[in-house]
Amino acid sequence: MADLQDIGAFVAVAKHGGFRGAARMTGNSASQLSEAVRRLEAGLGVRLLNRTTRSVATTDAGQRLLEQLMPALGAVESALDVVNGFRxxxxxxxxxxxxxxxxxxxxxxxxxxxxxxxxxxxxxxxxxxxxxxxxxxxxxxxxxxxxxxxxxxxxxxxxPRRQRFALAASPGYLRQHGLPKRPEDLLRHTCLRGRFSSGTMPDWEFEHKGKKVVIKPAGPLIVSLGAGADLKVDAALAGSGLVYLFEDWLKPYMERGELEPVLERWWPSFNxxxxxxxxxxxxxxxxxxxxxxxxxxxx
CATH class of the missing domain: 3.40.190.10 (Periplasmic binding protein-like II)
Structure with a gap:
């Protein structure tokens, strides 16, 4: 019978698409996981993973084994976790x-x-x-x-059950370029944009009294949404353009006067x-x- 630790190593590698990712999640080294998978393959007499220098993928046999193991391992985890109820x-x-x-x-x-x-x-x-x-x-x-x-x-x-996106700019930027009065005015302003990891660049959406306006912003800076958000805020603080982000993210800067709210009545809310x-x-x-x-x- 295959060792359960070796089975666990195979499942971790298959789920995370490689030995390094599995090592980060399990706390084992990549070499330990690799050796465990080799033992399992030797014991079963069949290759479970196709390995290249760039990727690791399950073979047909490995995929079938993974599909059969997942429900069983889930049941084992649930059974062991029952003990937690006695703590x-x-x-x-x-x-x-x-x-x-x-x-x-x-x-x-x-x-x-x-x-x-x-x-x-x-x-x-x-x-x-x-x-x-x-x-x-x-x-x-x-x-x-x-x-x-x-x-x-x-x-x-x-x-919070409801949140809003906010639009803001530094006082210096607004003195130099003027305060937008309606969403369409943003087409003549410098906007600090973001891009999802998928490559999509979202539009800026606004809403007031049932009217919705969607703007395709333009500007000299594009950052990755999420990781690059603070850089976009820093650029706005320096007067480089308008920033569109979660209201709670921008709120501290607006409360200190470092940023000023723009088109506040048009800020859209969402769940x-x-x-x-x-x-x-x-x-x-x-x-x-x-x-x-x-x-x-x-x-």
């Missing part, structure tokens, strides 16, 4: 995949009281603005906005994010504790 406090690791906006604007209010209430839970936050497959990413749950959420998932609201995870009968104790904790927060 005074839940313990274990909870991995969350979240976008940068959530890690900056929402989690700072949740994490300190949560880890104070559950000191035996290790909370691991993976900040990722790409649209990942939650289960393949090795995370227990994620936080996303509804338009980017995977289907067939349990969703629990987290953070806040949700914690989401695969629907299943038994949740891991750390995830169950986190899901139960979220509704106790007030926004």
């Amino acid at each position: 005074d406090r839940p313990a274990g690791r909870l991995r969350l995949n979240v976008p940068l906006s959530v890690s900056k604007l929402i989690l700072p209010r949740i994490i300190p009281p949560f880890i104070a209430a559950y000191p035996d839970i290790c909370l691991e936050i993976i900040v990722d603005d790409s649209f990942v497959d939650l289960q393949r990413s090795g995370c227990d749950a994620g936080v996303r906005y509804e338009e980017h959420m995977e289907l067939d998932m349990v969703a629990i609201p987290i953070g 806040g994010p949700s914690l989401y995870y695969p629907g299943r009968r038994y949740l891991p104790a750390p995830l169950r504790a986190f899901a139960d904790f979220i509704p106790t927060m007030r926004w």
